[in-house]
Amino acid sequence: MEKQSPPWRVMLGNEAFARGAYEGGVEVAAGYPGTPSTEILEFLSHYREVHSRWCPNEKVAFEVAAGAAIGGKRALTTMKHVGLNVASDALMTLAYTGVNAGFVAIVADDPGMHSSQNEQDTRNYAFFAKVPCLEPANPAEAREFVRLAFAISEMFDTPVLVRSTTRVSHSRGVVEEGKRESVPTRRYEKRAEKFVMIPAFARERRKVLEERLKALEQWVEETPLNRIELRDRKMGIITGGVLYEYLREVAPEVSVLKLGVSFPLPRRKIREFASQVTELFVLEELDPVWEREIRAMGIPVKGREVFPGIGEITPDVLIECLFPEKKRDSVDLSHLLIPRPPTLCAGCPHRGVFKVLRDMKAVVCGDIGCYTLSTLPPLSAMDTCLCMGASISVAEGIKLAHPELFVVAALGDSTFVHAGIPPLIDVVYNKTPIVVLVLDNGTTAMTGGQDHPATGRTLMGEETHRLDLAQLARAVGVPFVETISAYEPKKIRGVLEKVRELSEPAFVLIQGPCQLKKPRGTVRRFRVREDRCRGCFVCLSAGCPALAKNAKTVVIVPERCNACGLCRELCPFAAIEEEKV
Amino acid sequence: MKGSMVLCGVGGMGILKASEVIAHLVVQEGLSVRQSEVHGMAQRGGSVVTHLRYGEEVFSPLLFRGEADFMVAFEELEALRYLPYLRRGGTVILNRLTMCPPGFDPSRYPKHIPETLENAGFTVLAVPATDIALELGDIRVTNSVLLGVLSRVFPVGTEHSWEKALQKAFRGKALDLNLEAFWRGRG
Numbered sequence: 001m002e003k004q005s006p007p008w009r010v011m012l013g014n015e016a017f018a019r020g021a022y023e024g025g026v027e028v029a030a031g032y033p034g035t036p037s038t039e040i041l042e043f044l045s046h047y048r049e050v051h052s053r054w055c056p057n058e059k060v061a062f063e064v065a066a067g068a069a070i071g072g073k074r075a076l077t078t079m080k081h082v083g084l085n086v087a088s089d090a091l092m093t094l095a096y097t098g099v100n101a102g103f104v105a106i107v108a109d110d111p112g113m114h115s116s117q118n119e120q121d122t123r124n125y126a127f128f129a130k131v132p133c134l135e136p137a138n139p140a141e142a143r144e145f146v147r148l149a150f151a152i153s154e155m156f157d158t159p160v161l162v163r164s165t166t167r168v169s170h171s172r173g174v175v176e177e178g179k180r181e182s183v184p185t186r187r188y189e190k191r192a193e194k195f196v197m198i199p200a201f202a203r204e205r206r207k208v209l210e211e212r213l214k215a216l217e218q219w220v221e222e223t224p225l226n227r228i229e230l231r232d233r234k235m236g237i238i239t240g241g242v243l244y245e246y247l248r249e250v251a252p253e254v255s256v257l258k259l260g261v262s263f264p265l266p267r268r269k270i271r272e273f274a275s276q277v278t279e280l281f282v283l284e285e286l287d288p289v290w291e292r293e294i295r296a297m298g299i300p301v302k303g304r305e306v307f308p309g310i311g312e313i314t315p316d317v318l319i320e321c322l323f324p325e326k327k328r329d330s331v332d333l334s335h336l337l338i339p340r341p342p343t344l345c346a347g348c349p350h351r352g353v354f355k356v357l358r359d360m361k362a363v364v365c366g367d368i369g370c371y372t373l374s375t376l377p378p379l380s381a382m383d384t385c386l387c388m389g390a391s392i393s394v395a396e397g398i399k400l401a402h403p404e405l406f407v408v409a410a411l412g413d414s415t416f417v418h419a420g421i422p423p424l425i426d427v428v429y430n431k432t433p434i435v436v437l438v439l440d441n442g443t444t445a446m447t448g449g450q451d452h453p454a455t456g457r458t459l460m461g462e463e464t465h466r467l468d469l470a471q472l473a474r475a476v477g478v479p480f481v482e483t484i485s486a487y488e489p490k491k492i493r494g495v496l497e498k499v500r501e502l503s504e505p506a507f508v509l510i511q512g513p514c515q516l517k518k519p520r521g522t523v524r525r526f527r528v529r530e531d532r533c534r535g536c537f538v539c540l541s542a543g544c545p546a547l548a549k550n551a552k553t554v555v556i557v558p559e560r561c562n563a564c565g566l567c568r569e570l571c572p573f574a575a576i577e578e579e580k581v
Numbered sequence: 582m583k584g585s586m587v588l589c590g591v592g593g594m595g596i597l598k599a600s601e602v603i604a605h606l607v608v609q610e611g612l613s614v615r616q617s618e619v620h621g622m623a624q625r626g627g628s629v630v631t632h633l634r635y636g637e638e639v640f641s642p643l644l645f646r647g648e649a650d651f652m653v654a655f656e657e658l659e660a661l662r663y664l665p666y667l668r669r670g671g672t673v674i675l676n677r678l679t680m681c682p683p684g685f686d687p688s689r690y691p692k693h694i695p696e697t698l699e700n701a702g703f704t705v706l707a708v709p710a711t712d713i714a715l716e717l718g719d720i721r722v723t724n725s726v727l728l729g730v731l732s733r734v735f736p737v738g739t740e741h742s743w744e745k746a747l748q749k750a751f752r753g754k755a756l757d758l759n760l761e762a763f764w765r766g767r768g
Binding site for chain 1: 600601604605614615618626628643644647666667690697702
């Protein structure tokens with residue numbers, strides 16, 4: 001007989017977040033892709049009852065969701081940690097106004113920077129904005145906590161943060177499914193004293209914020225989200241998130257205070273726990289947020305003096321720091337290894353332009369996304385990469401410092417729409433003679449290929465107006481605008497030679513679709529003619545992963561080649577040719 | 582019953598999908614599972630690893646060094662990279678495929694990896710899974726060939742439950758081809 005199908009499934013953490021929001025009666029969800037948060041909205045978009053959308057950036061997404069909550073529908077916004085920097089302007093004041101229907105922001109941190117430019121700790125924002133923050137440890141809690149977060153948001157009339165980390169969002173576990181809560185849309189009424197933050201009203205709401213915080217401080221003492229698990233009393237560890245999971249595995253014998261709420265802290269419960277154990281530790285990833293608070297309460301606790309404050313705390317790090325006797329024997333042959341960093345994909349249409357820029361000795365201000373993969377040798381293409389959209393404004397600054405340099409800003413289409421438009425307006429307004437190159441691959445590629453305003457499709461799969469980037473550049477007044485195909489490096493070089501001599505701003509749109517979006521199985525094939533290849537290896541200078549050195553010549557690895565033809569363009573001896581298939 | 586494994590290779594080889602099948606399998610058998618994977622930047626032709634732990638009660642989605650009972654390596658160099666996670670005497674399902682990282686001289690690529698692993702005391706099941714997949718007409722079923730090899734030694738699940746797990750992960754034509762690949766691997 002078949003085993004009966006249980007009401008639970010194996011889910012990715014991000015799928016569980018989506019499930020929790022769905023069950024929690026969310027009706028509007030908005031976000032911008034960012035690893036490790038992206039899949040939450042992708043999964044949510046499969047539930048047709050929920051209006052899910054990608055927005056141009058996190059600030060817009062946060063505000064759309066805030067508006068929906070003010071309007072009376074439960075609303076969700078999702079982003080990665082650095083996305084909250086962009087949306088933080090809205091967060092800081094939404095904390096004052098409060099919400100109407102439940103409002104939840106899921107923010108995913110990336111300790112260890114698997115796919116990020118920094119490793120900031122979102123719990124700081126909870127302290128900063130004075131809004132509650134929940135911290136699930138696994139996919140099952142991801143579902144449960146998001147569901148609860150909507151109720152908490154309404155109970156206290158506050159935005160609620162749910163902090164995830166890479167190992168919660170991108171791990172799988174067993175999740176029990178429940179039914180969707182039916183939540184009627186709340187009445188909308190004009191309440192200027194609550195929702196219009198002019199100074200006179202904001203001063204009143206400032207007091208409400210402190211009163212709400214007091215009420216939350218009472219609630220955190222009672223909620224089962226924070227729980228004491230007493231076992232061996234010699235060692236007590238205060239922890240939360242995925243670190244709780246590691247700890248249970250590494251040292252199942254120790255006593256634990258598991259914090260499901262990162263902010264505000266349950267002070268009474270912490271005191272109670274501290275009094276029950278001999279030696280108290282606080283185990284937290286990234287910043288010593290809890291440690292500072294607990295020390296300020298006058299409780300002796302060990303944190304940073306034992307655990308690192310940089311990078312991910314893995315089970316191995318935990319063993320190393322606190323339980324060295326549990327270390328297991330293993331075999332390490334790392335002396336034989338060669339590194340394998342991520343690279344621009346074979347066949348990426350935008351590889352060629354970076355070689356052109358390097359040959360022209362341009363200063364290249366890069367931006368967030370795939371094109372940072374051109375940073376390492378052999379392309380060595382980037383001079384700077386700071387944050388979303390900064391390529392353009394940083395390029396302006398470098399040009400101001402050194403007018404004699406050929407300064408180029410290079411960014412992708414999605415990044416340009418996210419945060420590139422105001423700096424482009426600045427380029428025109430302040431007449432900075434730099435070149436803005438938008439390398440348009442028709443998608444948000446690094447996060448797995450999400451739609452955005454210039455793709456002409458929405459997250460729900462509907463056709464919509466396709467933002468014309470060249471037209472936009474003309475509209476803001478860029479005097480020189482040109483569109484070129486990415487597959488014509490010689491023409492790109494020609495245009496760049498021309499704009500280098502200009503004393504006014506230029507905008508060049510280079511178009512070539514992301515090869516990951518192309519249908520598999522190309523009809524074109526290239527090969528190296530051994531009789532012509534002289535082993536100069538010029539073709540390798542573009543860093544294509546489909547090319548490999550043989551003894552004296554180059555070979556194309558057929559399984560990796562995506563037939564872009566760039567190597568043929570680069571070969572000085574016409575040794576690479578298209579095969580007749 | 583408690584166990585764990587590490588799956589590794591190069592971005593884009595179907596490693597995540599293979600982990601998903603194993604997760605389905607162990608859950609079908611009434612066990613719990615935790616699994617960790619990488620998305621985003623690391624997938625772009627970089628080194629990719631997933632950890633999988635199963636048992637009556639599992640907490641951590643990440644392995645400790647020296648813990649995993651099994652390794653499924655989609656590429657030989659990557660087997661060496663994640664070897665510290667494997668317990669002494671553990672089993673390596675090794676795809677006979679070498680992919681020199683772009684930009685490195687192939688002469689630097691370590692030679693005789695299967696023998697190196699055996700000499701270090703591991704049980705090695707080396708199979709040309711990519712060649713078999715190409716023979717079957719689609720390089721993407723490399724993962725199912727390797728799952729077939731794993732199924733010979735994996736203590737959880739019957740032939741029937743492996744088939745069911747594959748049915749959960751693949752649909753239509755892709756399912757037929759993956760089942761065929763699985764059976765080729767299982768031998």
